[in-house]
Amino acid sequence: MHLQQKAQLLLVLGLALVFEGVKCWDQEVIVAYGSVALLPCVDDSSALSHPSAVYWSRIVDNKMMTVWRREKSGLEFRPVKSPSRVFCPAPNFGKGNYSLHITGVTEEDGGRYICKVEGKTSMMKEIMLRIVKVSFSPPIVMEGFRVDTRCDISPIPKIRRHHWELNGKAADKAVLYSVSQRDSGNWTCRVSHNNVVGKATAFLQVRGISTPLADSSMVYAAVGSSVSLPCVFTEGLVQHSGIWERSSTARNSSLPLPSSLHQRSLVPLSSLDRSAWIETVENGDEGIYTCSGIMKLENIKIKVQRSMQLVVARVLSSSSKGQMTLACHLSNFSQVTSYEWLRVIYGVNNTQTVTSVSKSTSLKIPNVSEEDIGEWMCRYYGKDGLLGNVTYQLHRMGVQMGQSGSKSGNKVGMVMGLGSLFLVMFLILFQLYKNYRRKKMVLLYPAMETIVHEAATEQERIERCQAKLNEACGGDLKSVCV
Known part of the structure; x- marks a missing residue:
């Protein structure tokens, strides 16, 4: 051979x-x-x-x-x-x-x-x-650990050029000292030699929590709405997961979880989704929410956790002299770059018309009228687009309050006059009622009424007789008349 x-x-x-x-x-x-x-x-x-x-x-x-x-x-x-x-x-x-x-x-x-x-x-x-071959060392890694990316060429040329891409975007890392979920995905090594280009791709799996990708993510919700707090673990042996905790943003002190917060069942443990949700968000539910779990990798138990900040949005209203002011208030507005107020009008067949009104944080509605009754919406945006929105329902009572406030300076005298008139009428009616009740009480005893009437008649007769005798005789003849 x-x-x-x-x-x-x-x-x-x-x-x-x-x-x-x-x-x-x-x-x-x-x-x-x-x-x-x-x-x-x-x-x-x-x-x-x-x-x-x-x-x-x-x-x-x-x-x-x-x-x-x-x-x-x-x-x-x-x-x-x-x-x-x-x-x-x-x-x-x-x-x-x-x-x-x-x-x-x-x-x-x-x-x-x-x-x-x-x-x-x-x-x-x-x-x-x-x-061309792409490999990782170790091939599977946990969040926070080190991983080396390798691009091997066989046979090795004397001169070669190569660069890395992660999920189609350029990447300049060859060694990841603290790997995160953002580093997981398809790593591609592009090689060029003698004007010939070749590439190889390999998938890097990072065990831990896949959603959300990293800490400090913002979750926005309006008061009265529901909100989901995601927490999804990657594939792998999960010992115990889905433990939720809440802390304040200022001092990082522990806070109780909202009463309307629900968690997915921990059974079966093979389930990777440990998300929670708040059924009705209330003012004061803002804070840092942390989901944690224990994972096992090569007989080593490692705790992984993910924190997210819940930002609560609501509309504050105030009125003065017929003008109503609506302010868009967020518990944390550090990521907000702009605001937009919209007027939402609903028509037949659930149709709606949305009109942009203002681009400021607050909205002023002068001379509030019946036409202003309905829904007003505040949208808030970040550098990557829309973050969320919160609505405000302007009711008829609010309109009446606005109108009375706008005319209060001109109608003070009228209100005081009407109040005095009502007071006088009330006193008159009350006195008439008392007289009526007194008369009713007298009519309840007819014998007493006859005696009183006869005594009054006799007294009148004596007084008339005395007057006539005094006039005729010029003396006191009261005993004769009696």
């Missing part, structure tokens, strides 16, 4: 020197580990329409190793491997295409290959195949 290989190598070298019209090309192919390598061998002149024989060989340690060949008789030979990973896909070598395919390439497949075609004239091409 070795004699045959040496003879083939001598034959290739001899063909390169003897046959007239022989052309030699040095080509380079860079492919990813595990992919399909295409080694080009095409007769550009199309002079060889039906060659008699095609030989694919590989040079290893200055020895010629047969990879694939087809004899003049049409008999095809392949290495004794099951299954074979090399083949020529072009049937009958149509259009002068004698390219070789190698599936599932590994580092051992890299090296120099020679394609030799024999016919009326002969053609020989030499191809350099390089394999």
